[in-house]
Structures are given as C-alpha cells and as structure tokens.
Amino acid sequence: MSRFDRFPDSLQIVVIGANGGIGSALIRELLLEPKVGKIFSFxxxxxxxxxxxxxxxxxxxxxxxxxxxxxxxxxxxxxxxxIVLLATGVLHGESFQPEKSLRDLSLDKLNKLFAINTFAPALIAQQLLPLLAKKGPAVLAALSARVGSIGDNRLGGWYSYRASKAALNMLLKTISIESARSRPQTVICGLHPGTVDTALSEPFQRNVPEKQLFSPEVSASHLLDVISALQTQDSGKVFDWAGKEIPY
Ligand SMILES: NC(=O)c1ccc[n+]([C@@H]2O[C@H](COP(=O)([O-])OP(=O)(O)OC[C@H]3O[C@@H](n4cnc5c(N)ncnc54)[C@H](OP(=O)(O)O)[C@@H]3O)[C@@H](O)[C@H]2O)c1
Structure with a gap:
C-alpha cells in the first residue's frame, strides 16, 4: 500500500528546500514510497x-x-x-529576530521575509505550474504557518513573518483560482507543519510542551498523509499537519 495509490506510477516530485529541517525529512520519507520515480531537490x-x-x-x-x-x-x-513541495522559509537570521513590537519593524526585515516566504513561492509556482500533469491529480503545496492566519492572530508580534505568510496564503488562493480553469485536477494549497524541531523554530521552543514539538520526520510523515489525501475542492486552502483547515 502506498499513500499515493490514486496518483500515477513513477511519480515525479520537486522538493524546494532540500537542506532544511522539514525539506530534508520530506525527501527521506518520499524515498520510502514505492510509487516515487524521481525527486528533483533544490x-x-x-x-x-x-x-x-x-x-x-x-x-x-x-x-x-x-x-x-x-x-x-x-x-x-x-x-x-x-507534486511540487515548497519547504523553504525564514523567521530569523544572524542579524534579525521576529519583531516583538511595531518599534522593531524595518524595511530591510520586511523585504527579506517577503522575498523568501512570499514572493519566491509565487515565482516558483509561475515556473512550475505549467509543468504539472494536466491529466490526473497534481499538487503544489507550500509550507505556510498557522501564525499567518489573520482570524487566528490573538498574540500579535512577529509582524513580518505573520504578514509574509498571510500574503503567501493569498497568492496561493489566487493561483488556485486561475489554475482551476485549465487544470481542474490540480490542488494548490498551504500547509502548517506543526511546531517542528528545526533551526527555524529552535530559539522559540522553550515554552512548547514536549509532545507538541514534532521531529522533522514526524511532521513530514503527517504532511505527506495530508498531501496524498487532498481533493480538488481543497485547492486554495490552508491545512495543518492533521489535515484540519486553517481559516485565513
Ligand atoms: N519549524 C517550525 O516549527 C515551523 C512552523 C510553522 C511553519 N514552518 C514553515 O516550514 C518551512 C520550513 O521550515 P523549517 O522548519 O524546515 O526551517 P529550516 O530548517 O530553517 O529550513 C528553511 C529552509 O529554507 C531555505 N532558505 C532560506 N532562505 C533561502 C534562500 N534565499 N534561497 C534558498 N533557500 C532558502 C533554507 O536553505 P539553507 O539550508 O540553504 O539555509 C532551508 O532549507 C518554512 O516555510 C517555515 O516557515 C516551520
């Protein structure tokens, strides 16, 4: 039994972010899938x-x-x-941290986070959408984040990260509307991987209960379960690792 039973044989999958915590775990997990023919990693x-x-x-x-x-x-x-999986993203760097207050906001930081978290996924979709199989199921999924939900924003802070993911979700939704016209079987979506033990979350793990901190392998396995179960009516939406829809 393969997760990807309803997909064609010799699946061709692209994983962007091959050296990231979640990206590399996705590749390792995909290599265990008998239906996978080729993985193009970047x-x-x-x-x-x-x-x-x-x-x-x-x-x-x-x-x-x-x-x-x-x-x-x-x-x-x-x-x-x-299947195209975008597993890249940035939250902090050597010279910048997520903002605690509006005072911490800067154009440099906004530019950096939007370039990587928002603009790049849309430009990658522009390049790769035309290559997705037209007949049969196909998926383009980008790792977003629950904190990108406007409706779910109760704590504030993390201005540029939150906004870059909210804007990513809007771009994915807009791409899904255009793509549905010519590729009705293609699903475009955002995914929240859970809180995962990677370099990105490492400085912010202190208050996360142990059970809620996934290893990259556990998160990748959940994400592949969600991806393989996606249906056309799911296009344009954002789902968490358990397959639950996250409101915009
Ligand atoms: N970890 C979590 O708890 C968590 C929670 C919610 C959402 N997410 C989302 O999950 C995704 C993956 O995060 P992760 O936890 O796996 O983080 P990670 O281990 O830090 O991986 C991030 C990846 O993004 C790549 N990247 C950053 N800037 C790049 C650039 N300019 N060009 C090419 N690649 C670039 C990094 O490449 P290099 O290896 O070359 O640096 C790295 O592979 C992100 O979108 C993140 O927002 C993560």
Whole structure:
C-alpha cells in the first residue's frame, strides 16, 4: 500500500528546500514510497545533500534571485511533474529576530521575509505550474504557518513573518483560482507543519510542551498523509499537519 495509490506510477516530485529541517525529512520519507520515480531537490547548496539515492536529482536554487528561479523552470522544462513541495522559509537570521513590537519593524526585515516566504513561492509556482500533469491529480503545496492566519492572530508580534505568510496564503488562493480553469485536477494549497524541531523554530521552543514539538520526520510523515489525501475542492486552502483547515 502506498499513500499515493490514486496518483500515477513513477511519480515525479520537486522538493524546494532540500537542506532544511522539514525539506530534508520530506525527501527521506518520499524515498520510502514505492510509487516515487524521481525527486528533483533544490537548495542553496550546489552539491548533493546528505541523502544519496539514484531517484534523487539535486540542483541549485537561490530564492532571492529571480534569475535562479527562472533557471529552475528551464532545468525542469520537458519534465512531467506530479507534486511540487515548497519547504523553504525564514523567521530569523544572524542579524534579525521576529519583531516583538511595531518599534522593531524595518524595511530591510520586511523585504527579506517577503522575498523568501512570499514572493519566491509565487515565482516558483509561475515556473512550475505549467509543468504539472494536466491529466490526473497534481499538487503544489507550500509550507505556510498557522501564525499567518489573520482570524487566528490573538498574540500579535512577529509582524513580518505573520504578514509574509498571510500574503503567501493569498497568492496561493489566487493561483488556485486561475489554475482551476485549465487544470481542474490540480490542488494548490498551504500547509502548517506543526511546531517542528528545526533551526527555524529552535530559539522559540522553550515554552512548547514536549509532545507538541514534532521531529522533522514526524511532521513530514503527517504532511505527506495530508498531501496524498487532498481533493480538488481543497485547492486554495490552508491545512495543518492533521489535515484540519486553517481559516485565513
Ligand atoms: N519549524 C517550525 O516549527 C515551523 C512552523 C510553522 C511553519 N514552518 C514553515 O516550514 C518551512 C520550513 O521550515 P523549517 O522548519 O524546515 O526551517 P529550516 O530548517 O530553517 O529550513 C528553511 C529552509 O529554507 C531555505 N532558505 C532560506 N532562505 C533561502 C534562500 N534565499 N534561497 C534558498 N533557500 C532558502 C533554507 O536553505 P539553507 O539550508 O540553504 O539555509 C532551508 O532549507 C518554512 O516555510 C517555515 O516557515 C516551520
């Protein structure tokens, strides 16, 4: 039994963010799936990442460089893609932390987070949507975050991260409307992976109960369960790791 029974044989999957905590776990989990034929993985690393496998083909991608994103489309042109997973994102860096207050906001930080979390996924969708299989199920899913929900924002703070994910959700919804016209079987969606033990969440894990902190493997496994069960009516929505819809 495969999660991907209703998908065609020799699935071709793209994973962007191959060196990230969740991205690399998604690749390891996908390599266990008998139906997977090829995984095209991309990251800022030129070399192959830690996982070596004959089904894995690795390429370079810098999300902050539009030419690099265009090259991604050129590299994959001619391929039939079934699933595209965007597992990249940024919350903090060497010189910046999520804002506690409006006082902490800066144009540099907003630009950085929107470039990586919002603009790059939309530009990648522009390149890769035309390559997704037209006949049969296909999925383009981007890792979003529960804190990007406007309706669910009770704590405030994290201005640029929250806003970049809310805007990502809007772009995914808009892409889904356009894509439904020519590719009714393609699902475009955002996914919340849970709180996952990766470099991105590491500085903020102190108050997270142990049971609520997933390993990347556990999160990847949940996410693949959700992705493989997506139906056309799910397009444009955001789901958490358990498959529960998150309100905009
Ligand atoms: N971890 C959590 O608790 C959590 C919760 C909610 C949502 N998420 C979302 O899940 C996604 C994955 O996060 P993660 O936890 O796996 O974090 P992570 O381990 O820090 O991985 C983030 C990935 O993004 C890549 N990236 C950042 N800037 C890039 C750029 N300019 N060009 C190319 N790649 C770039 C990183 O590449 P390098 O390896 O080259 O740095 C890394 O692979 C993010 O969208 C995040 O917002 C995570």
């Amino acid at each position: 990251s800022r690393c030129h070399e192959k990442h830690s996982v070596c496998h004959d089904k894995l083909i690795h390429g370079y991608l810098d999300l902050e460089n539009e030419i690099s994103i265009q090259q991604l489309g050129a590299t994959l042109s001619g391929e039939r893609l079934d």
